[in-house]
Amino acid sequence: MFVYLGRDVLVRVFYGLGDGQTPFRLSVINIILNAVLDYFLIDAFGTPGIVFATIGVNAFSMVVLLWLLNRRLNGLPWQEWMFPILGLAVSSVIAGAASWGVSWGCEQLLETSIIWVQLLQLSLAGLLGLGVFGLLATQLKLPEVDMFVARVRQKLGR
Numbered sequence: 001m002f003v004y005l006g007r008d009v010l011v012r013v014f015y016g017l018g019d020g021q022t023p024f025r026l027s028v029i030n031i032i033l034n035a036v037l038d039y040f041l042i043d044a045f046g047t048p049g050i051v052f053a054t055i056g057v058n059a060f061s062m063v064v065l066l067w068l069l070n071r072r073l074n075g076l077p078w079q080e081w082m083f084p085i086l087g088l089a090v091s092s093v094i095a096g097a098a099s100w101g102v103s104w105g106c107e108q109l110l111e112t113s114i115i116w117v118q119l120l121q122l123s124l125a126g127l128l129g130l131g132v133f134g135l136l137a138t139q140l141k142l143p144e145v146d147m148f149v150a151r152v153r154q155k156l157g158r
Helices: 002-016 021-045 048-072 078-109 115-139 143-156
Strands: none
Touching: 002 021, 002 048, 002 078, 021 048, 078 115, 115 143
């Protein structure tokens, strides 16, 4: 999720700089790369291979866009950005592992061929993943996360 959102933000930065061609060209490359990765990863992992391919393409895209932006702006504040980027990436991995663990546990304990059990499995895994990510992200003390939490609390009336 982190690399998808990061890539999306970077695309908007290029649009803000008046450059729609760079993200477009990269998107064409990404479509081809996604097809190639799907071909290999679906064989190896089944349906999760689609997710792995999408994550790989978005990570590649994010790295390329950051590299191009760094060149265009004659440098980015990498040291200032490194802690938040790594913190969010690690938080995403931990949240994903927690979600997977809950999903796997449900498969071991419950009859997952029943639709309501599948919905329960999905809901529990998704909620735990969001909760773990939210808890870890708030510990990073990022102003954007603090603003988001404040808005959510305001909407909920707290």
